[in-house]
Amino acid sequence: MFQNIGELVLLFWRTLLALPLAWRQRQKIYEQLHEIGNASLLMVCMLGFFIGAVIALQTGPVLVERGLHSYVGGMVGYSIARELAPVMMGVLIAGRIGSAMTAEIGSMRVYQEIDALRTMNIHPVHFLVMPRVVAISVALPMLVAFAILVGWLGGATIAATNQHIQVSAKAFFQDLRNVVELADVIHGVVKSFCFAVIIGLVACHQGLVTRGGPRGIGRSVTKSVVNSIVLIVVFDYLITRVLQK
Amino acid sequence: MSAPSTNHHRGVGVEVRGLRKSFGKQEVLKGVEFSVSPGEVFVLMGPSGSGKSVLLRHIIGLEPPDAGDILIANKSIQEPGVFDEHHLAMVFQSGALLNSMTVGENVGLYLAEHRLKPPEEINRIVSEKLAAVGLAGVEDKLPAELSGGMKKRAAIARALVSEPALILYDEPTSELDPVSAVVVGEEIARLNQSSGVTSIVVSHDRDLAFGIADRIAVILEGKILAIGSPAEIRRIEEPAIQDFLNAKFSRPKSS
Known part of the structure; x- marks a missing residue:
């Protein structure tokens, strides 16, 4: 475990050092961005909408029952922006994109493609890791910002149509505006940026240390997703503490 | 091919000195020593698991040795800039194309x-x-x-x-049909003759080894047993070498 942490920190440092090469590798970054967007946008929409819907469904009747109609929008908007959208999208991207990254790099490792790169004096961190970490760090905050908006829409839809809530969309968004500030959205987006770096690094690291054949790739993919999710939850707490008003 | 090509003299000499490597408790290379002249086709021949590929990975710097040294054009590969000064290339067993x-x-x-x-x-x-x-x-x-x-x-x-000075080939004819194996073998020999590049070929393919090598080293269980020209290797009476060179499939006799 400690060896893994040490290797991750080292990979983070090497990726930072490789950042000046980002412009040179822009084509690869663009390809990764395209792949992440294509693979995730629909799922982000669905997940975002239903997270908003379920939060409205869970909290709305309770608040309405106690005469707190005007808090439904704020409650849903605040929890989605600061917590649910970044964490849930982080988990989604760890499963959808992080696993694919690990599988691809792991397969390159097993089939000696990474050794071939080394013999050509091409550093795997410059060629494989940095473009992926940059792409996911750009893509995830954008997806989270989008998921927040879709989540609010889902909450508003349920608040307006559910017979136990019956808060109009106008009232929902009015309350949301009163409670949720731009800083709350930025809080969520900053969190998602940190999660993206974690997912990218963990996924690439697990790929690079893959050993054995197809079974080794499978093990690495599982580790990548599990470790990413654990780190997302741990860092969620730490970042929340740091960014708390 | 009987003598190293002298065309262009692009190749570099390689010297392996007392190379040792263990993975866990298993010692894979046990003090391997040999030298390769510039422009030579040097074939490392031995059965599977004898340490041939590991040796090749050491020469190109993919594995660090536990002990010993490798010199490219009389400079240790541990010195900075050796791989920049002399380009080395490797053809992997699987091809390793991206x-x-x-x-x-x-x-x-x-x-x-x-x-x-x-x-x-x-x-x-x-x-x-x-x-x-x-x-x-x-x-x-x-x-x-x-x-x-x-x-x-x-x-x-x-x-x-x-435009490498040294090309390392890891089992270049494995998984190939006999015709394709001949084509690849001829390609290695032709490139060596046309450019004078030094070639180290790891193989257990006896036809390839005796067909293209200037010299052959027989490696068994991490040790070099013999080095010589193809004709010299054929004459060696060491049982382990003869067993490897003359191994044939024999169909069990029906009673």
């Missing part, structure tokens, strides 16, 4: 990544190198669309792009 890139992109990868030539020039060199190994016109294909023999030849083309 599956997500076209054959052309694979072959031109070294030049493109290091920005050594403009894109048009890279395209020209790629076509030239692919044509040199008999693969003209496959630039836009993906590695998955090539046969095993074509992949190996594409990997040789990729190795040639950096």
